[in-house]
Amino acid sequence: MIDDPWRQWQSLFANSLGAMASAQTRSAREATSAFGPFVDAAERYAAAVRSFVAGAAGTAASGAATPGVTPEPSATAASHAAKLFSDFLREQFADVQMPWSAGINPAVGAPRAPSAREPALGATREQQLRLQRMANAWLRIDEAQRRLQRHWSDALREAATAFATRMKPPPALSAEEMRKFYNAWIDCAEDAYARTARTEAYCTALAELVNASSEWRRELQADIEHWAKLLDLPTRGEINTLLRRLKSVEEQLRDAKGEHQPHAAAPLTVSPVAAAKGAAAPSAVAPGAAARQRRDPAPRARPVKRVRRKSKS
Amino acid sequence: MIGDGLRAALAAANDCAPGCSPKDAIWQAGKLTLYRYRPIAPSKGGAPLLIVYALVNRPYMMDLQEDRSLIRGLLSEGVDVYLIDWGYPDGADRFTTLADYIDDYLGACVNRILAAHRLDALNILGVCQGGVFSLCFSALYPERVRNLITMVTPVDFHTPGDLLSKWVRKIEVASFVGEGNVSGDLLNQVFLSLMPFRLTQQKYVDLMSQSPDRARIENFMRVEHWIFDSPDQAGAAFREFLLWFYQENRLALGRLELAGRTVDLRALRLPILNLIGKLDHLVPPEASAALERLVGSADYTALQFELGHIGMYISARAQREVPKAIAGWLAAR
Numbered sequence: 070m071i072d073d074p075w076r077q078w079q080s081l082f083a084n085s086l087g088a089m090a091s092a093q094t095r096s097a098r099e100a101t102s103a104f105g106p107f108v109d110a111a112e113r114y115a116a117a118v119r120s121f122v123a124g125a126a127g128t129a130a131s132g133a134a135t136p137g138v139t140p141e142p143s144a145t146a147a148s149h150a151a152k153l154f155s156d157f158l159r160e161q162f163a164d165v166q167m168p169w170s171a172g173i174n175p176a177v178g179a180p181r182a183p184s185a186r187e188p189a190l191g192a193t194r195e196q197q198l199r200l201q202r203m204a205n206a207w208l209r210i211d212e213a214q215r216r217l218q219r220h221w222s223d224a225l226r227e228a229a230t231a232f233a234t235r236m237k238p239p240p241a242l243s244a245e246e247m248r249k250f251y252n253a254w255i256d257c258a259e260d261a262y263a264r265t266a267r268t269e270a271y272c273t274a275l276a277e278l279v280n281a282s283s284e285w286r287r288e289l290q291a292d293i294e295h296w297a298k299l300l301d302l303p304t305r306g307e308i309n310t311l312l313r314r315l316k317s318v319e320e321q322l323r324d325a326k327g328e329h330q331p332h333a334a335a336p337l338t339v340s341p342v343a344a345a346k347g348a349a350a351p352s353a354v355a356p357g358a359a360a361r362q363r364r365d366p367a368p369r370a371r372p373v374k375r376v377r378r379k380s381k382s
Numbered sequence: 383m384i385g386d387g388l389r390a391a392l393a394a395a396n397d398c399a400p401g402c403s404p405k406d407a408i409w410q411a412g413k414l415t416l417y418r419y420r421p422i423a424p425s426k427g428g429a430p431l432l433i434v435y436a437l438v439n440r441p442y443m444m445d446l447q448e449d450r451s452l453i454r455g456l457l458s459e460g461v462d463v464y465l466i467d468w469g470y471p472d473g474a475d476r477f478t479t480l481a482d483y484i485d486d487y488l489g490a491c492v493n494r495i496l497a498a499h500r501l502d503a504l505n506i507l508g509v510c511q512g513g514v515f516s517l518c519f520s521a522l523y524p525e526r527v528r529n530l531i532t533m534v535t536p537v538d539f540h541t542p543g544d545l546l547s548k549w550v551r552k553i554e555v556a557s558f559v560g561e562g563n564v565s566g567d568l569l570n571q572v573f574l575s576l577m578p579f580r581l582t583q584q585k586y587v588d589l590m591s592q593s594p595d596r597a598r599i600e601n602f603m604r605v606e607h608w609i610f611d612s613p614d615q616a617g618a619a620f621r622e623f624l625l626w627f628y629q630e631n632r633l634a635l636g637r638l639e640l641a642g643r644t645v646d647l648r649a650l651r652l653p654i655l656n657l658i659g660k661l662d663h664l665v666p667p668e669a670s671a672a673l674e675r676l677v678g679s680a681d682y683t684a685l686q687f688e689l690g691h692i693g694m695y696i697s698a699r700a701q702r703e704v705p706k707a708i709a710g711w712l713a714a715r
Contacts, residue, residue, distance in 0.1 A: 252584070267545060279554075280553060280554045308473075313477060
């Protein structure tokens with residue numbers, strides 16, 4: 070049993086992060102790279118809490134012991150300690166990876182991308198233009214990521230300010246008190262993030278990131294498609310064409326069967342195997358057929374008293 | 383040490399399988415499977431209830447484990463329960479549209495159940511996006527639905543509190559989806575980013591801070607499994623859903639067309655029970671509550687629970703209240 074609350078906190082983080090990695094079926098190597106910084110952060114968190122509590126309590130004690138000292142310097146010092154602590158938390162969360170920076174790697178297309186301002190000439194003109202568009206998209210992605218990062222930073226700064234304002238040093242520091250600090254920080258951070266994430270500027274930056282990423286992917290796909298054709302490999306475009314044709318044939322087949330009427334389906338069977346083997350395609354109605362088979366709505370004749378219960382806890 | 387015990391408990395819970403109630407697969411088409419749950423209590427004699435789950439995430443959340451199962455709760459109340467499992471779409475399903483899902487697949491499931499029971503209409507419980515599908519189907523084929531229950535279902539996609547909707551508005555949907563499917567992992571990232579501090583940090587700290595109780599750990603791991611077991615989304619249907627619902631809000635505005643027909647919610651004159659999570663961060667309560675002003679039903683009931691989106695399926699409180707509310711409401715009709 071570990072008695073020291075800081076050691077408890079550190080141990081808790083270290084074990085939790087290892088377990089999280091296991092739960093997410095990542096390799097130990099990935100776990101180390103992904104979660105190692107958090108273990109380190111937990112240690113720094115414990116140190117920051119201790120510094121805050123010791124600083125605030127020490128200042129208050131010296132203020133009380135010194136005749137003629139007003140409470141204001143003590144409060145100011147406590148506030149300063151709180152600010153240091155909140156700034157620490159802000160810095161720790163600044164590097165948390167968000168969706169906008171996960172799974173997107175524009176650098177893949179960047180090295181061979183020519184400048185967008187170069188003229189595209191010659192036999193490979195179309196390829197040059199495509200690469201230029203990829204380069205443009207990459208620049209847009211990069212810019213959007215920077216804007217989102219600034220919003221993230223602003224949200225963390227707001228959270229840190231709110232956290233510092235509401236912080237009070239506890240009478241005695243325990244693991245439970247450390248948890249309370251942590252939860253209070255999470256509350257402040259979520260509140261600040263929720264406000265930021267709803268702003269027009271944030272939504273615009275996020276949309277720009279998605280749209281630029283979509284464009285970059287589209288150009289990359291087109292490039293790969295081009296090379297696949299040269300090598301006479303099957304392309305996504307060809308497969309999509311075949312899928313569309315197949316879907317169209319299936320729809321015509323279902324439409325011809327006219328299975329969409331009530332009771333038209335085959336009787337149910339409780340045998341999964343029999344059901345799987347004997348199952349017809351779902352009774353389908355192609356758009357035109359749906360319109361042909363339209364029925365007038367049949368309002369229920371039974372008038373029922375309107376029931377309203379606004380809330381039930 | 384706490385850490386060692388917790389680590390061992392988590393590792394032991396790695397393979398906890400979700401799902402507890404026996405069921406039979408009675409029909410399959412493409413990736414879809416229609417299940418019927420085996421009864422565990424005498425039937426109340428009402429029409430069967432078809433649960434229409436969302437395409438996003440897997441339907442076993444409705445039957446996670448014995449003490450966290452909405453389906454088990456319904457079976458205990460004598461309800462005859464069917465469930466649609468949409469499966470995991472792959473590249474061959476990329477051109478599957480909303481009309482395919484709603485008009486064809488859902489319609490075929492309804493037809494088969496009606497034929498088996500020799501009924502004209504059944505009850506439907508639509509969950510989240512599945513609730514949207516259920517509303518559309520019921521509006522298109524009102525004669526086939528006796529009672530409609532919607533659960534954490536968005537109807538008005540442009541309410542002020544809908545963060546997801548705000549994010550989606552300026553996205554070029556056609557370009558984003560392209561001609562492929564949309565990754566379930568990507569969607570997960572988006573959902574996590576709605577509350578990143580709680581969902582990627584605090585949740586795990588909370589887990590580690592408590593005792594390594596086996597039942598609690600197993601429950602946590604099943605939910606964790608469910609959260610990250612996200613099917614890819616068929617591209618065409620996803621594109622339509624984002625564009626028509628999130629961006630253009632067609633359902634609420636009465637401008638939605640499916641398979642060549644207008645989906646008019648005013649045509650819904652059947653009894654409707656709307657179950658709303660007051661703490662839902664994915665589907666804000668007002669997005670669901672909007673249903674009341676849009677439908678033509680004279681028998682509309684809204685129940686609000688002090689629960690979040692996932693809590694509506696699996697919280698202890700939901701187990702006590704939601705199945706009874708549904709069964710009681712059905713029994714009265």
